[in-house]
Amino acid sequence: MPRSFYDEVGGRPVFETIVDRFYEIAIADPMLRPLFATADAATTRRRITAFFVQYWGGPHDYSRERGNPRLALRHSLFRIGRAEHDAWLAAMREALEGPELTAEQRTAFYGYLVAAAARLINHAP
Numbered sequence: 787m788p789r790s791f792y793d794e795v796g797g798r799p800v801f802e803t804i805v806d807r808f809y810e811i812a813i814a815d816p817m818l819r820p821l822f823a824t825a826d827a828a829t830t831r832r833r834i835t836a837f838f839v840q841y842w843g844g845p846h847d848y849s850r851e852r853g854n855p856r857l858a859l860r861h862s863l864f865r866i867g868r869a870e871h872d873a874w875l876a877a878m879r880e881a882l883e884g885p886e887l888t889a890e891q892r893t894a895f896y897g898y899l900v901a902a903a904a905r906l907i908n909h910a911p
């Protein structure tokens with residue numbers, strides 16, 4: 787069986803590093819802070835990590851806990867305009883600099899995020 791992207795990059799710790807760094811950046815960002823500095827931040831951080839682990843071929847803990855991701859529906863609770871979208875992607879782009887990834891791996895991960903984030907905009911500026 788071909789190795790998954792999850793295995794190739796080094797498994798769960800790499801995804802934890804990315805999401806932990808994302809949260810540090812988001813909490814320091816005036817636009818993202820209200821969205822991510824919540825009482826449930828530890829839970830959501832764990833869920834986002836599990837989601838990426840699953841998406842890239844690791845264990846399916848996310849679905850076991852949450853069922854279908856239904857990301858558009860879950861994000862409809864938040865007002866996501868172009869500005870929030872751009873701030874989120876910029877934070878993720880920076881977070882992806884944390885772990886030792888190859889340029890190709892970073893491009894693959896970021897390219898996926900760009901495509902997925904575009905579908906979550908739910909508010910015209």
Ligand code: HEM
Nearest residue numbers: 821824827830833834837852864866870871874902903906
């Ligand atoms: C477009 C910019 C985005 C914004 C502003 C945004 C914002 C948020 C917010 C505010 C939460 C909940 C945080 C909390 O309750 O503590 C959340 C949860 C989550 N986000 Fe995003 N998000 C964005 C894009 C994405 C993308 C592109 C993905 C996946 C590729 C993603 C995956 C998730 C997941 C998996 C959760 C947890 C869902 C669950 O509860 O099961 N988000 N996001």
